Amino acid sequence: MAPPNQGSFLMRTIRRLLYREIIASTAFVMLAFLALFFFIDFVGEMENVGKHGYTFFDALLSCLLQLPGHLYELAPIGVLIGAIYAMARLAQSSEYTILRTGGLDPLRALKLLSTLGMVFVLITFVVGDVMTPWSQTRATLMQSQFSGGLRMGRHGVWLRDVHVDDQGKEHHVTVNVAGARSDGAVTDISIYEFDPQGRLTSRINAARANIDDEGRWELEDVVQIHWPAQLEQEPPPDTQLPRMTWTSGLDRDVVAAAVLPLATMSTWALYTYMEHLSGQAQAAQRYELQFWKKALYPFACLVMMALALPFAYLSTRRGGVGFKVFGGIMLGISFVLLNNVVGHLALLHDWTPWLAAGAPSLIYLLMSLAAFGWLVRYR
Known part of the structure; x- marks a missing residue:
């Protein structure tokens, strides 16, 4: 049995390894997504360059102001794909197996990933509640300046x-x-x-x-x-x-x-x-639903971390990382689709706003815990 100091040093090493891999993978995925969305937005804005004094630099600034909104929307998917890639790569190289034999039991692994997930929750909340409202307001007002003002419809x-x-x-x-x-x-x-x-x-x-x-x-x-x-x-x-x-x-x-x-x-403005x-x-009801979605959406990052953990127990020595990442992308897309569909259905059928906003995350959290428990028990 390892001495207490040696055990704590080992856990710190394991924590640093896991966090470094997941943060690096997530940052890479988010940068790739943001670059793609920036390119799409910029191509769309180029159609307005030259109209009403709208310049190339105005289009560039407008696209930059939209990046915090994209970061907020893509945060759960980016965390899911980044975490799955990191965990699958560790499993493929048998590093995760070594970590398990070194004392990383399933509950401790879940706790470590949950702690990192809460960090992503906090970052997502700050981006969505501070950066995105400010940048979206500036982008909307700037675009209205070149279009003769912001019109509210007929x-x-x-x-x-x-x-x-x-x-x-x-x-x-x-x-x-x-x-x-x-x-x-x-x-x-x-x-x-x-x-x-x-x-x-x-x-x-x-x-x-x-x-x-x-x-x-x-x-x-x-x-x-x-x-x-x-x-x-x-x-x-x-x-x-x-x-x-x-x-x-x-x-x-x-x-x-x-x-x-x-x-x-922001969440407070909605409230x-x-x-x-x-x-x-x-x-x-529309604003109640949006309030609860905005309040609960950052916690989707925590759910995505729980979804990524079972992929570490699908160990394989040959390939498989690309397939697992593809599965993570499909999971992320299905989560976004379910979240949007439930939101529309809640407005149509007058469902309880907080329940409709939290149901998709709760469903995926239960799915991840069920898959994690089955893999730990039988694999």
């Missing part, structure tokens, strides 16, 4: 707000925003105010608006229309103003969440907007 974006002013009066407001500019201003705004009985009392149309963190809208080129409480009363004439300050409960973060794509939102929609009695 009907724009609808926002609802119920708030009480300083005089204690309750306001029921519905706002439509048709577009946004690269400087953060929104354009083509229509504000409809109703009384507590649901009757339309006023409408404000504005060409542009800047919104602050307190919910103050600085409107420009304003046309204001009022309707009297009684139908027999004569309505006042329309009011035209160059500028107007309008206060509501819709601050800049809420409007940005509604106007910008979902990829630009804030989800709570706002629920508080205004609006449908929030």
